[in-house]
Amino acid sequence: MSDANKRLAFAITEFLADSIANGTINKDDAEGIEVAIQCIGEAFGVDPSDEKHKSQFSIKPATLPKIFDVFLTTQQKAASSNQEAAPAPEKAAHTSVNSGPSADSIKAKAEDLKAAGNKEMANKQYAQAIKLYSEAIELNAENPVYYANRAAAYTQATKYEQAVADAKKAVEIDPTYGKAFSRLGQAYFCLGKYQEASDACESGLKLEPGNAALKSTKAAAEQRLNEASEPAASAPRATSATPRSGGGAPGAGFSGLGGLGGLDLGSMMSNPNFMQMAQSMMSNPAMSSMLQNPAMMQMAQSMMSDPDAMRNMMNNPEIARMAQSMMGGQGGAGGVEEAP
Known part of the structure; x- marks a missing residue:
């Protein structure tokens, strides 16, 4: 494998590690990203924690975001040059079709808002996180992650009905999104709707059998259901059918005399x-x-x-x-x- 490929892989692992450290990646997702870093390192034969590899493959002080910005700038300049060289009628037609921000730039802006919302969640600023996620949804209403994240923020803000609505919307957009079922189960549990919470977690576990959050919420919900279904304990009544026995206890010696005939x-x-x-x-x-x-x-x-x-x-x-x-x-x- 070429050193160029290894340097690229190493740069990707550095970017992901930096995103965890600066809060760009939600704490709930950090564990999965750390596993991804290890998998990339093993696949390309690089170790982000190895000092020798750092000196050999790291591109710092440059970073992938900076390199990508340079690429975008170059691409935009190239596009502008092509537009200037094109005939006037075609240029006018192109401008009328693509007036306003592009779809990609809108989605990128929504991702920036989501990342900012994740930082507010990490700082426990739930109202601000809800605001940022809502702005992201306004730009891209078809991304289930934004609804699931806002559901988590609503739950932390004790707005459980809104959390349920957002989690349901996330499931509607992507029925295979396990985290949406986790958010739904947590919101239902906080509302005291333990059967609904258990059912939501069960659906999520079919998609992600090893999800610890789903297992924990389901177990807690089922415990509450079992407690609610248990009959109240009552003291046994002494009758001829339930004789008392034992040395010196009330009725000792009478257990062998049978029933009392009414x-x-x-x-x-x-x-x-x-x-x-x-x-x-x-x-x-x-x-x-x-x-x-x-x-x-x-x-x-x-x-x-x-x-x-x-x-x-x-x-x-x-x-x-x-x-x-x-x-x-x-x-x-x-x-x-x-x-x-």
């Missing part, structure tokens, strides 16, 4: 007086021995499956006296206060 165990368990009586009974050695007897357990299960038998037992004064005796005289059934 009696409301939940209400009984919530009555502090009943629970005090139950705990006293369970601490009695005689009751503990009885519950370990298989025959007694079978009889208790049979009684608890029959509501009438259970009520008769509870109303039997002899049973009440026995219960009081088993609790060691601690109040008995007659001392339980009804819950209000």
Whole structure:
């Protein structure tokens, strides 16, 4: 490969690096440009960071923009000379067709405005950035980048509806522009429209599967959606179907007795007086021995499956006296206060 080609490639990498340093290139795009610099260097066998290569291939103090300006000036002079040499009628006709700024110069002016807007964004001057991007759009309304950049500025300025509109316009102009979907997802997220944000990011990820900004916004949106769909946690209600167990816990020892045949165990368990009586009974050695007897357990299960038998037992004064005796005289059934 000739040295001329290497010098040109080296000059391109210098131009791109200078554009990152002076803010011409948006910070969001800087990473991609740095990758491009490395790729150009590898393809042409030059290393922008190597001092030997700098001394061998750098064109400084000249720069590509300066060389390009010289070229444009020369081209314009050549065009002017050709026009002066042409016959008068043709010159007049040419002037009437091309009166005013050319399309290329208008697009170049729009690019200058975009670059200036990028600098204002870097300085967090969002209102000024919006103004400059708007002027660029007035000159070239078919460039999706201008709308996407203005959407970013609107988002930073908390004007989220305008950001959504600009991002949609960018997608409309170029449906393959992944960054437009990123701007749209961010604006929707800021509006609290998490499903729309997730959908926009999903569309963008189909175009750019590795885009970190799209992944991050989509993950945050889906987390908010999951939080909104989760039912409020509620405390479990103690019933005959959900017995309580464990040493010394309310109702300990009753989990093996089956259902209560229609009696409301939940209400009984919530009555502090009943629970005090139950705990006293369970601490009695005689009751503990009885519950370990298989025959007694079978009889208790049979009684608890029959509501009438259970009520008769509870109303039997002899049973009440026995219960009081088993609790060691601690109040008995007659001392339980009804819950209000």
